[in-house]
Amino acid sequence: QSVLTQPPSVSGAPGQRVTISCTGSSSNIGAGYDVHWYQQLPGTAPKLLIYGNSNRPSGVPDRFSGSKSGTSASLAITGLQAEDEADYYCQSYDSSLSGGVFGTGTKVTVL
Amino acid sequence: QVQLQESGPGLVKPSETLSLTCTVSGGSISSYYWSWIRQPAGKGLEWIGRIYTSGSTNYNPSLKSRVTMSVDTSKNQFSLKLSSVTAADTAVYYCAREGYYYDSSGYHGGNFDYWGQGTLVTVSS
Numbered sequence: 001q002s003v004l005t006q007p008p009s010v011s012g013a014p015g016q017r018v019t020i021s022c023t024g025s026s027s028n029i030g031a032g033y034d035v036h037w038y039q040q041l042p043g044t045a046p047k048l049l050i051y052g053n054s055n056r057p058s059g060v061p062d063r064f065s066g067s068k069s070g071t072s073a074s075l076a077i078t079g080l081q082a083e084d085e086a087d088y089y090c091q092s093y094d095s096s097l098s099g100g101v102f103g104t105g106t107k108v109t110v111l
Numbered sequence: 112q113v114q115l116q117e118s119g120p121g122l123v124k125p126s127e128t129l130s131l132t133c134t135v136s137g138g139s140i141s142s143y144y145w146s147w148i149r150q151p152a153g154k155g156l157e158w159i160g161r162i163y164t165s166g167s168t169n170y171n172p173s174l175k176s177r178v179t180m181s182v183d184t185s186k187n188q189f190s191l192k193l194s195s196v197t198a199a200d201t202a203v204y205y206c207a208r209e210g211y212y213y214d215s216s217g218y219h220g221g222n223f224d225y226w227g228q229g230t231l232v233t234v235s236s
Contacts, residue, residue: 052214057224
């Protein structure tokens with residue numbers, strides 16, 4: 001049961017910029033909990049892409065960036081590449097669940 | 112490099128108990144939270160619960176009545192049991208480490224920095 005809402009799909013041409021929104025509530029993002037983002041390529045486990053709202057793990061290209069404001073967060077991909085075609089999930093902590101919650105997921109298509 | 116590997120039966124009969132183990136290599140299991148996450152085919156991710164190396168647990172309220180997690184620090188392993196399974200429990204099950212870091216504002220945790228490759232569990236007679 002996802003409590004973080006994402007658009008089902010976004011698309012863009014190579015080189016373009018796309019953004020993915022993640023909308024939560026006062027018991028998760030709005031309560032000040034960090035938002036993290038994951039990239040899931042077909043048939044593979046999710047990979048941590050952004051942690052702590054805007055930090056990139058070592059090895060993640062700086063084309064990926066994250067931000068958070070109020071009860072929402074966003075992931076931006078600039079200079080879109082074919083290899084970025086994947087599913088993307090946001091994730092945070094929810095105090096009413098006392099645990100992690102994921103977004104509904106967004107499929108990014110490179111046109 | 113930390114690596115996680117899930118193991119357990121790929122087929123479980125309805126009403127029986129699903130049992131999985133995650134083996135951690137390349138690092139110590141100590142001082143971290145360890146989670147189980149599942150993903151039905153073509154659907155999103157669902158957090159099942161987590162266990163600390165002390166044995167303290169948190170479970171997703173929607174599954175709490177059926178979930179039990181345990182940890183064996185001597186073997187660098189942690190486990191999941193899900194009872195009374197139905198077809199709705201068919202999914203790829205992942206184990207993951209909950210990473211953390213410190214900055215000027217203090218402790219930050221809750222991100223899943225290492226994942227197992229996942230194991231498909233099918234509930235069917």
